[in-house]
Amino acid sequence: MGVAFFLGFIILLIIAGLMLISLIIGIILLIAGNIKKKKYQSKGENKKNPKIMIGIGTIMTAMPIIIVIIFCVLGGLASLEENRREKYFLANAVTNEDYGLLKQFLEGGVPADSNDYKLIGGNFVSDEGYATPLWLACGAGNYDMVKLLLEYGADPDREGPNRSTPVEQAISDGHYDILELLLSKGADPNYRNYAGNVYLVSACRTGDVKAVELLLKYGADPDVTDSDGVKLLEYEDTIYKYIPEYNTPPADEKDCLAIIDLLKEYGAEK
Incomplete structure (x- = not known):
């Protein structure tokens, strides 16, 4: 793990160095090309050398900027995907009644109301989603998980599938201890x-x-x-x-x- 990190860091440094060199050379070529161009224009001459220098300079200057933009976009997409995975695993932890995993994700900063996944036929499908972890925990009758999610800021009035709320889940399934917990933690009666x-x-x-x-x-x-x-x-x-x-x-x-x-x-x- 340490060796891989070190090698990755070295590679990043090399790439950053090459990008910096490309940027510097590109700027130099642009400046030199424009100076020569003005010089030839003042003499009434029209030579290709300055245009070639300007063209190469433009490419070398733009290349690092384009690479940085690409890395930013890819990094953003990777972050979104990771966020979606976290939300999935948060809901998955509830359905598997894995209290430790649920607590780990919540302590790691995953929002307690994450609901990027819709519950269809017992499976989670990536969508705009409805099934919040609290809604699932109430339906499962898992008092400890409901309590934990509420402690981390889960909204007891947030609607889930079929626009039902955690309170409605608790009432319909006869989980009166959970119903009282939700009401005591701010659910609107x-x-x-x-x-x-x-x-x-x-x-x-x-x-x-x-x-x-x-x-x-x-x-x-x-x-x-x-x-x-x-x-x-x-x-x-x-x-x-x-x-x-x-x-x-x-x-x-x-x-x-x-x-x-x-x-x-x-x-x-x-």
């Missing part, structure tokens, strides 16, 4: 999704008592309206019909009553 609904509406519709309780505990508005502008308690008289419509199997009547009681306890009004 009143976040309204693309369909116009908030978490509390969805949790009420599915008869998810525990999710409703946690959302209300962390500041969800009990008087929030659904996408049709209707408050939740306006469905109280028909809530047993309303909730099962969204649930298979239907929500238990006991859960429906518990949700109504929770909403009233936190100040919901019709």
